[in-house]
Amino acid sequence: MIYSLFLGCTIPARSRNYEISARAIASRLDIEFVDIDEFSCCGFPLEASDEKGAVLLAARNLCLAEERGLDICVLCSACASMLTKTAYHLKENRELRDEVNKELSKVGKEYKGTSKVKHFARILLEDVGLERIKNEVRRDLTGLRVATHYGCHYLKPSYIYEGFDDPQDPQSLELILDAAGVTNIQYRHKKLCCGGPVLLTDEELALSIAREKLVCLKDAGIDCMNLVCPFCDLMYDSNQKGIEAKFGEEYNMPVLYLPQIIGLAMGMGRKELGLNLNSVSTKELEARFEV
C-alpha cells in the first residue's frame, strides 16, 4: 500500500504528535508514505474569502500526486474535505475544470482526476482493514474508556464522501478503536462541532462551543478523547487549560489522536507516539497500561 502523505500546514508545524504516531503505525501496517515537498496549503483557509483561489491551490496539490501516479492520504480533516470537495467539483463541473486548468497551465500543470483522496482513518478502515489492526494488537487496552469526537470535515459535506460513513450516525472511528481493543463510550454531544473555524472571527464564542463537549464528557467519566483533526485537537487539547480558566471549571481530560491510541494498542511507547507533545498530560493513562 503506497500513498503520498498530505500533511497540510498545521500538522508539521504544530501537531507533530499526530504526524509521528501516524507514521509509526503506518509503518507497522505496511503503508508506505511518499513525501512530496512541493505540496502547499490545501486551500481550506482561503475558501471563505477567495473560493476560486482555494480550488486552485487544492487542484495543484492533486496534480502533484497525479504526476507521481499516487493516491493521497490526508491526516487533517479540513485538508481532506478541501481536496475531496475540489476533486468532486472538478469532476462534476466541466466549466470550472477548464477554468482551473487554464490557470494551472501557467505553472505547467493539468488536472486529470486520476488520484483518489482519503483520510488516514478511512484508509485504516477500508484498505488496511479491521482484521489486520486486530492482528497487530500487543497491549491489552480493555477498560480504557474512550469517547470519539468525529469532528465535521472528516464526514461532511457527505456529498463528496461516497457514503463511507454516515454523518448522522457515524461508526468508522469506533470500529477501528474496537479492533484495537479499547472500550468505546457513547455520549450525548458526539456530533457537536469543536468550534475551531470560529476562532478566527470570535475567540470567546469558539471556546464556548468547545466547552459544551468538554462539560458533557466530564460527566461521561471517560479516560480520554479520540480525534482525527488538528483543529479539533487545538480546541480540546491545546486550548483546554484556557477554557478551564475562562469558565472556572476543571476537565483534566487527555486528548489523543486516533493513531496514538492504535499505537498504544500495538505496544508502542510514549515518545514513539509523540505523547510527550500532548498538552494535557497522558502520564496517568500510560502508567495504568504500563506504557
Added chain:
Amino acid sequence: MKRINVRESDPGLVEEVESEEFLSGFRGCLGCGTCSAGCPVRRVTTAYDPMRIMRMLVLGLRQELLKGDMIWLCSDCYTCQENCPMDIKITDIINHLKNLATQERNIPLGVSTQEKLLKDQGKIYVIDEFDNKKRSKAGLPPLPAIAEEARTLLAKREGRHKRE
C-alpha cells in the same frame, strides 16, 4: 434583532447566488428551522441563526447579509446542510456569501490575515530551521520553508478582483 425591512430587498442577490448552479434551490426553503435547531453556534449565541440567513437571502436583503457580522460566525460544520429536508446547500451557500461579503470589503481581520499569509507563502506556517530541527529530532523528514509554486499560481491569476 432588528425588524426585517423588505423595502431593502434586492432580488439581484438571489439571482447572483442562484447563478452558481450548485447552490441553487434555496428558494424552496420551508422556514422549518431544522438548520438552526442543530446548529452548534446557535446553541451558545443568539447572534447567529442559519435560518435567518436563509430567509434574508430569499428576501434579497443584501446590505444586512453582506455588511453584517452574522455570516462570519458560521463554523462551517455542515450540520444545517446535512439536516435540511429540502437538501439546500446551506453551508456552501453561507461560504459563498462570505466570498461576496469579502468583495464588499467585509472580512474579519483573522480571515484576511490568513489570506495574506497564503498569498505570500503558499502555506499558513513557514517551516523554519528551528521547526526542521525539531522535526529531525522526532525522526520526521525536513520540509521546505514555503510553497513557492503555489504562491506563483495565486499571483499569476487573471481578472482577479482587486479589493485594495
